[in-house]
Amino acid sequence: METLITLLVGVLVAVGVYLLLSKEMLRMILGTAILSHAIHLLLLTMGGLKKGDVPLLQESAAEYTDALPQALILTAIVISFAVTAFLLVLSYRVYQESGRGLELRGQKDE
Amino acid sequence: MNNLLVVPMILPILMGVLLVFLRPYIRLQRLVSVITLALSAGVAAYCLVHIHQTGIMRLDFGDWLPPHGILFVGDSFAMLLVLAACVVSGIILLYAFVTTGVETEKMFFYPFFLFLVAGVNGSFLTGDLFNLFVCFEVMLLASYVLLTLGGRKTQLKEGITYVLINVLASWFFLLGVAYLYGAIGTLNMAHIAVRVSEVGQGPLLTLISIVFLLVFSLKAGLLLYFWLPGSYAAPPTAVAALFGALLTKVGIYALYRMFTLIFVHDPLIFRMIGVLAIVTMVGGCLGAIAYSDIRQIVSYNVIISVGFVLAGLAISNQTAFQGASYYLVHDMVSKALLFLLAGTVVYLTGRSKFTELSGLIRNYPLVGWLFFLTMLAIAGIPPLSGFIGKVYLGLGAIETGSYMLLAVAFLSSIGVLYSLLRIFLNSFWGETTISEDDQVPFEKSLGLPLVLLATLVVGMGIGAELLAPYIQDAANTLSDPELYIRAVLGDDLE
DSSP states (O other), X not given: OHHHHHHHHHHHHHHHHHHHTSSOHHHHHHHHHHHHHHHHHHHHHHTOOOOOBOSOSSSSGGGBOOOHHHHHHHHHHHHXXXXXXXXXXXXXXXXXXXXXXXXXXXXXXX | OGGGGGHHHHHHHHHHHHHHHTTTOHHHHHHHHHHHHHHHHHHHHHHHHHHHHHOOEEEEGGGOOTTTSOEEEEOHHHHHHHHHHHHHHHHHHHHHHHHSOHHHHHTTHHHHHHHHHHXXXXXXXXXXXXXXXXXXXXXHHHHHHHHHTTOOHHHHHHHHHHHHHHHHHHHHHHHHHHHHHHHHOOOBHHHHHHHHHHHOOOHHHHHHHHHHHHHHHHHHTSSOOTTHHHHHHSSOHHHHHHIIIIIHHHHHHHHHHIIIIISOSOHHHHHHHHHHHHHHHHHHHHHHHHOOBHHHHHHHHHHHHHHHHHHXXXXXXXXXXXXXXXXXXXXXXXXXHHHHHHHHHHHHHSOOBXXXXXXXXXXXXXXXXXXXXXXXXXXXXXXXXXXXXXHHHHHHHHHHTOHHHHHHHHHHHHHHHHHHHXXXXXXXXXXXXXXXXXXXXXXXXXXXXXXXXXXHHHHHHHTHHHHHHHHHHHHHHHHOHHHHHHHHHOSSOO
């Protein structure tokens, strides 16, 4: 199961990097979103994937599932949500200012 | 008692949230934010003395004993940086009162200023790796907003680059956290350190440490500084000064914490950091000399000092750590001053290329002399604040025989001196081109923060003796990770 998820993470990273390397702003933002999904999956996988019980003492403490990666992912999801929202607003603002998508490459002196 | 430790982070956050609701009352906002930073600085100073007397402070949130909960650890190194961050950002705030327009101020400028300081302080104080990530993000989100607030075209353009770079860096941070958790099974920094030394730093852990090196190098501008000059030159002066003084320092702090506490067992990494530091210093010097835009030159000076401080990490002995801690504090103050001065010149003349300026010292003697003073301080002329740090770092380099680093580090001082002297000779000396009638009046309130920072620069040079015990403490913790680990996990190491 872990191997499968890790492969999935690899695919997601590949897609994310491909999108990130494109010239269009919106694709780049989608790329960051997909990359963050990949890393969340990886965090989950690193904690070990198993069907267990709630991590409470006395109630079948023997086979509990590690709750920490889930807590980490929850925080990371909130943060990546906020950053993606900010990026979208920023790119919209750029679009408003310049009337077209921002070209990130090709400065005059480069 | 130990609850005080959380004040430098929680107070700016609470007050920032409060200020969001006080949007129309600019004067009240200014007052509250200055008082907040002053209080935080006071608490940090008190904690610093307390740590010196009784040892490292620790605060376990919710009484979850380490390694189970999230905790704040206050050692002298972190606390010195918190103190410097609060004082410097407070003074920059005074400058922001004068130069920031009411429109920007109404767009939640002060709340985000406070959030940024909170994120910086949190990153210094936290003892948990994931919490470090969260504090980084608090700081970064605030910096995204401050960078793009105002919405000029360069700001937006640089803003997008800056945000994307940092999103990517945060992604690698999470990658490192995930791998480390998979390999070691804990996120408490002291606990990680214990486990790493138990299992030995094999190839896997070294790889993970390189991921962290990549992440923090991006944040600190070690080698991977290509994004830095543009995005530090784009925002308004006060914000640029805040970035120049604080943001890269957080990355440097994280590098120091990682590679003095956790991944200390592989000498190869330190050699790598040494090479990176050398390349950074050389690249920074080239950049600082190549440009004629004052703000670009000043931004490249930030990069040189990043390389210089990390040379201390590459040397990694007690003397070098003393030098680095001293230099780090000095650098926060003097870089803030340098950015403010450069911004003031641009604000007063409306030009940013030093070739277009001349004879400013006649029009604005205060700015001219302060620039001269700052230049000497950053180049490391005694008795100003940069001197002691450079001396100790040099002594440390001689102790371990890293002469290459020593030579480049001290040659970089000449690069710094040359790049700033060029500005000074061209734009402050020579014939005045602005007549007395045309010159933009220099407001006294603009001079106050500059003079305050300059006083600090001189004071830290002459009063180095006063700071010495705390610097010594900081260097002790850095060179002996056992101190930190024992303070967090107690005497019985598992």
